[in-house]
Amino acid sequence: xxxxxxxxxxxxxxxxxxxxxxxxxxxxxxxxxxxxxxxxxxxxxxxxxxxxxxxxxxxxxxxxxxxxxxxxxxxxxxxxxxxxxxxxxxxxxxxxxxxxxxxxxxxxxx
Amino acid sequence: xxxxxxxxxxxxxxxxxxxxxxxxxxxxxxxxxxxxxxxxxxxxxxxxxxxxxxxxxxxxxxxxxxxxxxxxxxxxxxxxxxxxxxxxxxxxxxxxxxxxxxxxxxxxxxxxxx
Numbered sequence: 079x080x081x082x083x084x085x086x087x088x089x090x091x092x093x094x095x096x097x098x099x100x101x102x103x104x105x106x107x108x109x110x111x112x113x114x115x116x117x118x119x120x121x122x123x124x125x126x127x128x129x130x131x132x133x134x135x136x137x138x139x140x141x142x143x144x145x146x147x148x149x150x151x152x153x154x155x156x157x158x159x160x161x162x163x164x165x166x167x168x169x170x171x172x173x174x175x176x177x178x179x180x181x182x183x184x185x186x187x188x
Numbered sequence: 189x190x191x192x193x194x195x196x197x198x199x200x201x202x203x204x205x206x207x208x209x210x211x212x213x214x215x216x217x218x219x220x221x222x223x224x225x226x227x228x229x230x231x232x233x234x235x236x237x238x239x240x241x242x243x244x245x246x247x248x249x250x251x252x253x254x255x256x257x258x259x260x261x262x263x264x265x266x267x268x269x270x271x272x273x274x275x276x277x278x279x280x281x282x283x284x285x286x287x288x289x290x291x292x293x294x295x296x297x298x299x300x301x302x
Contacts, residue, residue, distance in 0.1 A: 109288035119276050119296035121231070126290050164230055168288035174219060175244065176291065178230035 081105050084165050084179035091186050097152040099182045101165030104146065111176065112139050112150050113164040121164070124150070155186045194279050194294035202302055203269060209297045211262040211279030217292070219285035220262040222254060223278040225296070231278055237262060238285045269301045 083102045091097050101110070112124040125132050125139040127148065132139050136155075141148040152159055165179040192213045201207050211220065219238050223231035236244035237256040245254075251273075253265040262279055276296045282289040 111290070113293075119278070119298065121278065121280075121293035123290045123292065126288065128288070166230075173287060174282050174285040174289050174291070175233065175236070176231075181228075181230055183228075 080180065082165055082167055082177055082179040084163075084182050086182060087180065088183045089185070091155050091184070093156060093186055093188050095155050095186075097155050097159075097184065097186075099150045099163050099165075099184070101148045101150070101179055102146060103148075103165075103167050103177075105167070105177075106170040107167040108170050109168045110141055110148050111166040111168070112148075113166060115162045115164060115181070117161075124163075152184075157186045157188050160185050192279055192281055192292050192294035194277075194297050196297060197295065198298050198300075200300045200302060201266065201269065203271070205269075206265070206267045208266065209264040209277055209279075209299075211264075211294055212260055213281040213292065214260055215281065215292065216259075217281035217283055218259065219282045219289075220256065221280040221282075221291065222262065222264055223280065224273075225276040225278055235264075236285055243285060266299075269299075271301050274299055274301045 081104050085100050109128045115121045127141045136153045138151040162181045162183050164181045166176040195210045222234040225231045234248045235254045240256045251268050255263040278296045279294040280291040282291045
């Protein structure tokens with residue numbers, strides 16, 4: 079059983095829609111990371127969270143430590159947001175080793 | 189400079205070849221990572237270097253040999269690979285590996301073993 083679960087696995091949205099991607103984890107963590115991977119490879123770090131909420135442009139990430147749950151929201155989605163979004167956690171006792179979720183493949187249709 | 193560079197971008201090699209992948213960062217990061225990623229799967233950790241010393245080897249076969257010549261450079265030497273080793277190889281770096289930091293990823297090397 080994966081320690082980090084994401085949902086949905088695949089998501090198709092119309093341009094302009096509000097999008098939510100969820101991540102649940104089952105271990106004690108020191109931080110949770112949201113990553114974005116476009117086709118062709120490179121991974122970009124979007125957020126690193128240990129509590130509360132962070133916002134960057136149209137992206138918002140929240141985390142509830144008690145419920146072991148995080149969400150990534152995209153407001154006013156755009157086709158350029160089409161990518162795979164990956165949730166990863168750093169365990170409390172394994173330093174900066176990342177444990178990855180399986181990813182959510184997002185397609186935003188114009 | 190917040191960039192991690194990787195060369196080459198693409199590599200095709202036969203099972204008897206020896207080749208190397210290169211990764212470089214100039215952010216002063218003390219931890220560097222190699223990951224292997226198969227299609228539609230998350231990255232799998234292979235190796236972690238901390239302060240130029242190998243700190244984690246995730247039971248990777250010896251046909252993959254990492255090397256950290258200095259704090260900015262990380263190499264992955266490849267020898268006698270199998271077709272199932274074809275994948276995207278990603279390098280990443282972070283300030284340290286003792287607690288949670290952002291990891292900065294390179295664009296990857298897409299390796300095909302024929």
